[in-house]
Amino acid sequence: MTATDxxxxxxxxxLRFLEEVSAATAGVSRLEMCIQxxxxxxxxxxxxxxxxxPRMLFAMIRAGMRDEALRSNTPWICVSCYxxxxxxxxxxxxxxxxxxxxxxxxxxxxxxxAKAPEFSQTFVDAIENYGRSFEFGLATRHYLRHxxxxxxxxxxxxxxxxxxxxxxxxxxxxxxxxxxxxxLARAKELELTS
Amino acid sequence: xxxxxxxxxxAMESSARAYAASLASVARTLDLDLAExxxxxCCGATEYLGINLIPxxxxxxxxxxxxAQQAKQQNGSGAxxxxxSCSACYLNLAKADHYMxxxxxxxxxxxxxxxxxxxxxxxxxxxxxxxxDVLINDIGIxxxxxxxxxPLHGLRVAPYLGCMVPRPxxxxxxxxxxxxxxxxxxLRALGAEVIDFPLKSECCxxxxxxxxxxxxxxxxxxxxxxxxxxxxxxxxxxxxxxQMNLDAYQDETNRHFHTRYRLPTVFFTQVMGxxxxxxxxxxxxxxEIVDARPALARIGTAPVAAEPSGAGPRAKAAGLPMPGRRPxxxxx
Numbered sequence: 001m002t003a004t005d006x007x008x009x010x011x012x013x014x015l016r017f018l019e020e021v022s023a024a025t026a027g028v029s030r031l032e033m034c035i036q037x038x039x040x041x042x043x044x045x046x047x048x049x050x051x052x053x054p055r056m057l058f059a060m061i062r063a064g065m066r067d068e069a070l071r072s073n074t075p076w077i078c079v080s081c082y083x084x085x086x087x088x089x090x091x092x093x094x095x096x097x098x099x100x101x102x103x104x105x106x107x108x109x110x111x112x113x114a115k116a117p118e119f120s121q122t123f124v125d126a127i128e129n130y131g132r133s134f135e136f137g138l139a140t141r142h143y144l145r146h147x148x149x150x151x152x153x154x155x156x157x158x159x160x161x162x163x164x165x166x167x168x169x170x171x172x173x174x175x176x177x178x179x180x181x182x183x184l185a186r187a188k189e190l191e192l193t194s
Numbered sequence: 195x196x197x198x199x200x201x202x203x204x205a206m207e208s209s210a211r212a213y214a215a216s217l218a219s220v221a222r223t224l225d226l227d228l229a230e231x232x233x234x235x236c237c238g239a240t241e242y243l244g245i246n247l248i249p250x251x252x253x254x255x256x257x258x259x260x261x262a263q264q265a266k267q268q269n270g271s272g273a274x275x276x277x278x279s280c281s282a283c284y285l286n287l288a289k290a291d292h293y294m295x296x297x298x299x300x301x302x303x304x305x306x307x308x309x310x311x312x313x314x315x316x317x318x319x320x321x322x323x324x325x326x327d328v329l330i331n332d333i334g335i336x337x338x339x340x341x342x343x344x345p346l347h348g349l350r351v352a353p354y355l356g357c358m359v360p361r362p363x364x365x366x367x368x369x370x371x372x373x374x375x376x377x378x379x380x381l382r383a384l385g386a387e388v389i390d391f392p393l394k395s396e397c398c399x400x401x402x403x404x405x406x407x408x409x410x411x412x413x414x415x416x417x418x419x420x421x422x423x424x425x426x427x428x429x430x431x432x433x434x435x436x437q438m439n440l441d442a443y444q445d446e447t448n449r450h451f452h453t454r455y456r457l458p459t460v461f462f463t464q465v466m467g468x469x470x471x472x473x474x475x476x477x478x479x480x481x482e483i484v485d486a487r488p489a490l491a492r493i494g495t496a497p498v499a500a501e502p503s504g505a506g507p508r509a510k511a512a513g514l515p516m517p518g519r520r521p522x523x524x525x526x
Contacts, residue, residue: 026247026300027293045397045416049409077406079413080240081397082361086371095362102244116244116405123241127253131235133204142404150407153449157442157483164481166209175233179311180256187252187307192299 014064021061024192025093025100033090034058040084040094050074054084054094057101070110075101076117115146128184131174136167197268198328199261199276199320200228203283204236205434209442210280212478213434216463217279217325219477223341223470224333228277229268231261237286240400251300252307254290259313262320279325281358281433288322292364324359326432326462327367330376338383343471345385348495349428351465352391352421352457353377354440356433360395371395377462381430384469389424393417398439403446411450414439418447418455427489429459437461441483458486468493 022029034055041053051072052060060069075098084094102120105111119142126134139158143151161167174180206214221228234257242250261276278284294301295317305314329338355377360368368374372395378388393416402410417440421429431437440459448455460482467477468490479486 024247026243026251026289027296045413046402046409048412049406075244077409079357079397079400079402079409081357081400083357083372083397085362096243099243100247103247106245119401119404120241120244123239124245127236127238127242132207133236133239135204135208139404146404147407150446153446157445160483161209161442164483166211166481168208172207174235176235176256176311179313180235180253183252183256183307183311183313184249186310187249187304188246190248190303190306192247192303 012064014066017064017066017069018062021097021100021104024104025096027093027096029097029100030090030092031058031061031097034062034092035090037089039087039089040092043083043087044078045081045083046077046079050077054078054098058092058097067110070101070105070108071112072101073113074098075105076111076113115142118142118145126171128181129173129177130171131177131180132172134171136162136169137171139167196275196332197227197229199265199274200230201234201237201257201261201276201278201283201287202230203278203280203434205280205438209438210434210461212464212481213279213437213461214478216461216467216472216477219467219472220463220470223467223472224329224337226328226333229264231257231264231276234260237280237283239282239286248300248303248307251290251294251304254286255294255304255308255315256311256313258287258290258320259308259315262315263313265320274320275328276320276322277325277328278322279432280435281324281356282435284322284324285358285362288364291317291320291322322365323367324432326355326359326376326380330380331367335379335383338380338466342384342469344469344493346381346465346469346493347385347387348492349386349465349489350389350424350426350492351381351386352389352424352426352429353381353394354391354417354421354429354431354436354459355394356431356436357395357397359432377430377432380462381465384465386465386469389421389426391420391424391426393420398433398436399443400435400439403439403443407446408450410439410443411447414443414447415451415453418444418453418457421457422455426457427492428465428486429457430462430465431459432462437482444484456484458482458484458489460486 022031038055041047041055052074057074078098080095106117238250238253265274308314360374361371381388399410399413437459464477
């Protein structure tokens with residue numbers, strides 16, 4: 001059956017979504033090789049909290065369900081533990097496909113919960129400005145915005161981290177920050193997806 | 195003596211200072227020469243990859259390029275091994291090296307970006323290895339055992355490797371992807387009693403305490419329960435993220451599940467230093483949120499009976515004898 005056979009009147013422009021996801025993934029994703037065995041979901045420690053198991057998500061991608069796939073919380077709940085990756089009989093780079101789906105959802109603004117993309121973006125902002133991560137700035141900004149009610153309970157821990165010098169209140173800037181900024185700016189122009 | 199290039203990563207200078215301090219001490223004892231990569235930048239952890247692909251790899255690529263450049267300058271020392279102590283850094287460095295070769299278009303674009311900064315990296319130039327791999331395979335268990343002056347007898351430890359060291363393991367360096375025994379062997383050489391810990395490579399939740407707390411608490415609970423069930427005094431890890439989640443979020447996890455776990459979590463280099471006779475303060479002990487002192491007081495005492503707490507005869511409920519009720523529920 002070809003794409004046009006599905007519905008000649010309304011061809012699904014997303015039937016090549018699988019190729020798109022695969023091409024935007026870091027290594028050779030092998031996503032096309034998925035045989036829907038479900039080993040990934042069965043190996044996943046956080047599958048309980050996912051909208052779709054990885055297997056379902058990959059079937060949706062193959063079916064051209066672009067928006068549904070990019071709205072799924074599954075890539076955001078993936079903890080990158082690589083259990084599925086080492087067990088996948090087809091060697092699909094599952095964790096890397098999840099990263100691809102996250103970046104696509106960010107670009108299309110299709111994520112439903114802003115916590116994860118904002119956390120990543122705040123983390124990345126610090127790297128782009130300093131060259132190093134800045135946990136104190138990240139934690140305060142993120143928790144104030146998304147988890148204000150957790151703050152009282154977390155105060156002793158936060159204070160502990162500060163007094164035990166496990167969190168610095170000032171960021172560390174690398175010497176080659178201008179070089180890094182130039183590299184990252186050029187890298188953004190060279191992105192694999194538009 | 196072989197010199198290694200060393201990539202510490204951001205956590206070693208903040209949340210995992212105990213790891214850095216104890217590693218410095220252990221490296222001295224074992225004559226391990228670690229030359230820090232000059233002006234390294236953050237590896238991007240698990241965050242940059244979910245935002246931008248080429249910039250994420252270019253960020254890692256800068257570290258690889260700087261390390262390769264430094265290796266060339268130090269020619270003669272034979273250093274072409276880049277050692278990382280943090281699991282996420284180790285994985286990201288290995289991943290970039292691996293994928294830049296596997297997918298030439300990625301390698302080309304990363305190099306095109308690096309060229310703007312006068313840098314470049316040819317995949318395969320460096321061997322990317324984790325600290326534990328170097329300690330066990332280059333230094334060796336026998337040399338580690340030789341240096342032990344204060345065996346950790348009486349201390350029951352849960353060897354917790356976490357997920358990103360044995361997996362995905364691009365270079366096939368680990369004994370097993372799910373039940374690797376490298377950390378067990380090191381801890382046993384120190385004289386500690388190593389519990390059977392089937393969760394040793396399970397995930398600690400990573401950044402989930404900040405994204406989906408309930409997901410994180412459940413993953414943390416599983417680990418604490420597993421270690422507690424086998425009467426571990428101490429969880430020993432190789433990863434700053436794992437240490438942070440198990441240690442700093444233990445209270446919140448306890449509140450969430452109404453449990454009362456008190457399991458200190460420390461870095462493997464800290465217990466190595468202890469067995470080598472170093473002062474606990476110099477090894478960063480005291481910086482953990484869940485106090486490790488009660489556990490350390492067990493060193494030199496008689497070992498606990500090895501029977502796990504959950505192993506008694508199962509209460510015969512009605513119906514089929516299915517496993518599964520959580521021990522803390524059973525106790526109530």
